[in-house]
Amino acid sequence: MSKLTYFGPGPSQLYPEMDSFIADALSQDICSISHRSKEYIAIHKKTIDELRQLISLPDNYHVFFLGSASESWERIFNNCVIEKSHHFVNGSFSKKFFSYGEALNKSVTKTEVPAGEGFDNPKASIPSNTELITFTHNETSTGVSTSLEDIYETRKQFPEALIAVDVVSSLPYPKIDFNQIDTAFFSVQKCFGLPAGLGVWLVNDRCIQKSDKVKKALGTLGSHHSIPELLGKSTSHQTPSTPNVLGIYLLGRVAEAMNKKTVQILREETDKKAEMLYDFIEKCPYLDYGVKEVKHRSQTVIVADTTIPASELNKYLATQDITIGAGYGKNKTTQIRIANFPAHSIEIVERLIKALDTIQE
Amino acid sequence: MSKLTYFGPGPSQLYPEMDSFIADALSQDICSISHRSKEYIAIHKKTIDELRQLISLPDNYHVFFLGSASESWERIFNNCVIEKSHHFVNGSFSKKFFSYGEALNKSVTKTEVPAGEGFDNPKASIPSNTELITFTHNETSTGVSTSLEDIYETRKQFPEALIAVDVVSSLPYPKIDFNQIDTAFFSVQKCFGLPAGLGVWLVNDRCIQKSDKVKKALGTLGSHHSIPELLGKSTSHQTPSTPNVLGIYLLGRVAEAMNKKTVQILREETDKKAEMLYDFIEKCPYLDYGVKEVKHRSQTVIVADTTIPASELNKYLATQDITIGAGYGKNKTTQIRIANFPAHSIEIVERLIKALDTIQE
Numbered sequence: 001m002s003k004l005t006y007f008g009p010g011p012s013q014l015y016p017e018m019d020s021f022i023a024d025a026l027s028q029d030i031c032s033i034s035h036r037s038k039e040y041i042a043i044h045k046k047t048i049d050e051l052r053q054l055i056s057l058p059d060n061y062h063v064f065f066l067g068s069a070s071e072s073w074e075r076i077f078n079n080c081v082i083e084k085s086h087h088f089v090n091g092s093f094s095k096k097f098f099s100y101g102e103a104l105n106k107s108v109t110k111t112e113v114p115a116g117e118g119f120d121n122p123k124a125s126i127p128s129n130t131e132l133i134t135f136t137h138n139e140t141s142t143g144v145s146t147s148l149e150d151i152y153e154t155r156k157q158f159p160e161a162l163i164a165v166d167v168v169s170s171l172p173y174p175k176i177d178f179n180q181i182d183t184a185f186f187s188v189q190k191c192f193g194l195p196a197g198l199g200v201w202l203v204n205d206r207c208i209q210k211s212d213k214v215k216k217a218l219g220t221l222g223s224h225h226s227i228p229e230l231l232g233k234s235t236s237h238q239t240p241s242t243p244n245v246l247g248i249y250l251l252g253r254v255a256e257a258m259n260k261k262t263v264q265i266l267r268e269e270t271d272k273k274a275e276m277l278y279d280f281i282e283k284c285p286y287l288d289y290g291v292k293e294v295k296h297r298s299q300t301v302i303v304a305d306t307t308i309p310a311s312e313l314n315k316y317l318a319t320q321d322i323t324i325g326a327g328y329g330k331n332k333t334t335q336i337r338i339a340n341f342p343a344h345s346i347e348i349v350e351r352l353i354k355a356l357d358t359i360q361e
Numbered sequence: 362m363s364k365l366t367y368f369g370p371g372p373s374q375l376y377p378e379m380d381s382f383i384a385d386a387l388s389q390d391i392c393s394i395s396h397r398s399k400e401y402i403a404i405h406k407k408t409i410d411e412l413r414q415l416i417s418l419p420d421n422y423h424v425f426f427l428g429s430a431s432e433s434w435e436r437i438f439n440n441c442v443i444e445k446s447h448h449f450v451n452g453s454f455s456k457k458f459f460s461y462g463e464a465l466n467k468s469v470t471k472t473e474v475p476a477g478e479g480f481d482n483p484k485a486s487i488p489s490n491t492e493l494i495t496f497t498h499n500e501t502s503t504g505v506s507t508s509l510e511d512i513y514e515t516r517k518q519f520p521e522a523l524i525a526v527d528v529v530s531s532l533p534y535p536k537i538d539f540n541q542i543d544t545a546f547f548s549v550q551k552c553f554g555l556p557a558g559l560g561v562w563l564v565n566d567r568c569i570q571k572s573d574k575v576k577k578a579l580g581t582l583g584s585h586h587s588i589p590e591l592l593g594k595s596t597s598h599q600t601p602s603t604p605n606v607l608g609i610y611l612l613g614r615v616a617e618a619m620n621k622k623t624v625q626i627l628r629e630e631t632d633k634k635a636e637m638l639y640d641f642i643e644k645c646p647y648l649d650y651g652v653k654e655v656k657h658r659s660q661t662v663i664v665a666d667t668t669i670p671a672s673e674l675n676k677y678l679a680t681q682d683i684t685i686g687a688g689y690g691k692n693k694t695t696q697i698r699i700a701n702f703p704a705h706s707i708e709i710v711e712r713l714i715k716a717l718d719t720i721q722e
Contacts, residue, residue: 006393011606019387026380031556032367034686067428067558070602074585100584189603195392197428197558197605222583223461224435241431242550244558244605245372325395 004318005348006339008325009140009301010169013343015193021253022246030249035242043245044237047252054255054263055172057202058179064230065243066199069168071225072185073100075201076132076164078222079211080183083107085132086161088146091115091139092328097166098134115331116303118144118296126154131210132162138170140190141328143303143337144296145170152180162210169339170300172263173270182206188247191300192254193343198247203227258342266342273340273349274299280353286361290327290335302338307361309333320355322348365679366709367700369686370501370662371530374704376554382614383607391610396603404606405598408613415616415624416533418563419540425591426604427560430529432586433546434461436562437493437525439583440572441544444468446493447522449507452476452500453690458527459495476692477664479505479657487515492571493523499531501551502689504664504698505657506531513541523571530700531661533624534631543567549608552661553615554704559608564588619703627703634701634710635660641714647722651688651696663699668722670694681716683709 006013015021025031033039048063057063066072077085077100087098089112101108111125126133133154135146155163162182167174169190176184182204189196211227221227229240258266278297281287281304290303306313310326313336317323327335340349367374376382386392394400409424418424427433438446438461448459450473462469472486487494494515496507516524523543528535530551537545543565550557572588582588590601619627639658642648642665651664667674671687674697678684688696701710 003388003390004393006390008393008395011393011396011603014387014392018392022383022387026375026383027364029364029367031375031379031550032365032369032372034369035372035557067432067560068602068604071428071585074583077584103581103584103587105581187603189392195605195607196396196603197608220464220466222435223438223464224432226464241429242372242548242557243429244556246556247558 004321004323005344006323007344007352008323009337009339010187010190011196012190012339012341013193014195015254015257015343016345017253017257018193018250021250024253025246025249031246033245035245036238040245041237043249043252044239047248047255048237050252050255050259051200053259055176056178058204060205061178062203062208062231062234064201064203064225064234065239065248066201066225067197067244069166069185069187069199070096071199072201073097074104074222075225075227076183077101077104077106079214079227080162080164080207081106081132082214082217084109084127084130085134086110086126086130087134088119088136089113090118090142090144090146091136092141093166093168094134094136094139097136115142116144116291118291118293119146119150126158130158130161132164133158134164134166136166137174138167138298138300140169140301143290143298143301145298147295148174148176152177155180162206170298172258173267173300175267178202178204188251190339191341192251193341194247194250194254198244198251200251269346270299270340270342273344273346274302276349276353277302277338277340280356284356286359287336300340302340303327304336304338305334306336308359310336313356313359316359317352317355320351322352322355324352365682365684366705367684368705368713369684370698370700371548371551372557373551373700373702374554375556376615376618376704377706378614378618379554379611382611385614386607386610392607394606396606397599401606402598404610404613405600408609408616409598411613411616411620412561414620416537417539419565421566422539423564423569423592423595425562425564425586425595426600426609427562427586428558428605430527430546430548430560431457432560433562434458435465435583436586436588437544438462438465438467440575440588441523441525441568442467442493443575443578445470445488445491446495447471447487447491448495449480449497450474451479451503451505451507452497453502454527454529455495455497455500458497476503477505477652479652479654480507480511487519491519491522493525494519495525495527497527498535499528499659499661501530501662504651504659504662506659508656509535509537513538516541523567531659533619534628534661536628539563539565549612551700552702553612554702555608555611555615559605559612561612630707631660631701631703634705634707635663637710637714638663638699638701641717645717647720648697661701663701664688665697665699666695667697669720671697674717674720677720678713678716681712683713683716685713
């Protein structure tokens with residue numbers, strides 16, 4: 001059966017070996033084993049070990065499994081904020097993080113720039129005594145990236161605040177110094193090329209300590225997936241309730257495959273493909289950069305202004321077994337989004353560019 | 362490759378056609394489509410339509426997808442309780458539902474019986490002005506079932522309170538009159554025979570109206586998966602954030618297969634297999650009923666006291682390609698749990714009984 005290659009920014013193309021990983025899971029009865037069995041514990045541990053190696057996660061970090069990355073937003077507020085948080089907002093997902101704080105009646109403040117723009121001097125407007133500062137490393141809605149150096153600079157200016165970084169659609173591409181942030185989270189259906197339905201929350205010991213303070217101050221950390229509940233089971237390589245066992249297994253297999261390939265090569269290939277795509281946008285008559293500042297252009301979600309809507313482009317691309325993403329929200333017809341994830345090979349990106357190059361206004 | 366048949370109470374045996382449903386999902390690129398696409402919307406709608414038909418869900422109910430059934434506990438408190446709730450506790454999972462309310466600083470009360478016992482007169486001790494009354498239809502930890510008639514009787518006594526029913530390990534077996542309750546929830550890895558990682562929350566219009574009152578009274582419904590957020594997207598057959606698309610697709614396929622078989626036959630087979638298993642427990646020298654009262658014995662999770670631990674029994678059962686569940690928590694070595702789900706055919710239950718019958722003390 002002819003299958004498309006998906007360049008939508010998530011859910012997206014499955015990791016190349018995904019079908020065989022799923023076949024292995026089925027033949028090994030991964031979906032039927034108890035989540036308290038030694039077989040499950042081995043899978044849980046292996047996945048976290050592979051992930052730690054892949055992203056160089058320090059020992060003072062814990063890895064928790066949630067239902068989705070969006071759930072992390074709530075868990076971070078419930079467990080790490082008594083009152084005040086500050087948010088760098090430059091698109092729909094960073095705004096949603098902020099709005100979760102509003103919904104929870106926290107005192108949330110924000111530094112906001114228009115969609116398509118980024119931050120150059122992020123420390124400027126953060127209120128004092130902010131407990132948490134949040135960044136969206138890669139705004140999936142706009143294709144704007146926030147520089148890690150700017151995040152680290154904020155850490156220097158506000159050493160007492162916890163720093164949370166949304167790496168939903170970028171990890172494992174960015175080489176993050178986790179010692180300069182405190183928590184991060186991602187979805188598996190973006191760069192890891194898995195079926196959706198699993199969020200991964202990375203939490204350091206400062207967050208654990210903060211959850212103690214929040215519990216003392218507010219008397220509650222929420223109920224489901226609180227840090228103490230997650231941590232308590234995590235020490236024995238388990239989860240508080242039945243997790244997405246298949247997703248955890250598949251994440252381990254993908255992280256293992258990425259480790260074998262090496263994360264360096266994965267990053268080099270990502271850079272090369274991003275360069276190819278941006279070079280094409282530069283010369284393509286019907287496309288223009290969605291993000292004007294070079295510094296803020298994402299390497300993993302390439303966004304372009306277009307005079308031909310994605311729906312039209314996809315009609316031709318379908319004949320080449322390719323599909324791309326439309327712009328997000330109100331930019332649905334005026335922008336396209338092209339995922340540049342590890343599942344997208346250099347060859348298929350070349351094919352995409354060749355196909356787009358055939359299209360005329 | 363030789364595969365075991367899993368009688369553990371969840372994750373458990375996959376639905377018989379699961380491998381081919383997953384193969385269909387992969388060949389149709391279900392895991393790569395956007396969760397905002399018309400293809401996804403059709404899947405979402407179909408799954409809910411099949412589920413509605415299967416369990417005779419009235420039109421005034423909405424079907425929401427969560428990360429797990431445990432998440433439903435938190436969502437019910439956040440959206441449906443201003444202050445007071447009352448809980449019927451007869452095992453670890455009903456107790457967890459109660460404890461989520463404690464963690465959220467609600468005024469929770471409970472009627473509790475020892476593990477292995479059930480409720481005969483549930484209305485007795487419910488405080489007045491209770492906003493929510495919760496039952497666990499099938500206590501997966503103990504194999505105790507709560508009679509639907511008793512739940513409906515409670516409704517008559519407390520018509521103002523919302524009634525929530527945990528049907529995690531029983532639906533679609535019980536023929537529930539949803540007009541006599543207000544909300545229910547289940548996991549897909551029990552009776553539906555799916556990989557774990559998806560919770561389904563059924564919510565009627567009284568719960569929706571209650572969430573309005575809670576919002577007015579408390580100023581918050583939580584942030585992630587609040588009722589207005591879920592409802593807003595549900596009307597266009599979508600979810601607020603990227604859901605477990607594969608799980609939703611597979612649930613639709615299983616519900617469709619169950620509808621073709623008819624839920625009546627599924628219920629008759631469940632009763633027949635339960636009778637076979639309980640008859641065997643009656644005569645087996647090393648087993649005894651885990652639930653002494655006939656009325657309280659679950660038809661879907663059969664629990665027996667045992668003088669031979671599950672770990673020992675499973676050594677022999679493995680030679681017959683079968684595995685059963687150990688007792689829950691402190692009953693790990695003194696009880697066994699046998700799932701009697703639709704994925705377990707009459708033939709495989711016969712094989713299990715024959716194998717257990719060979720074992721001697």
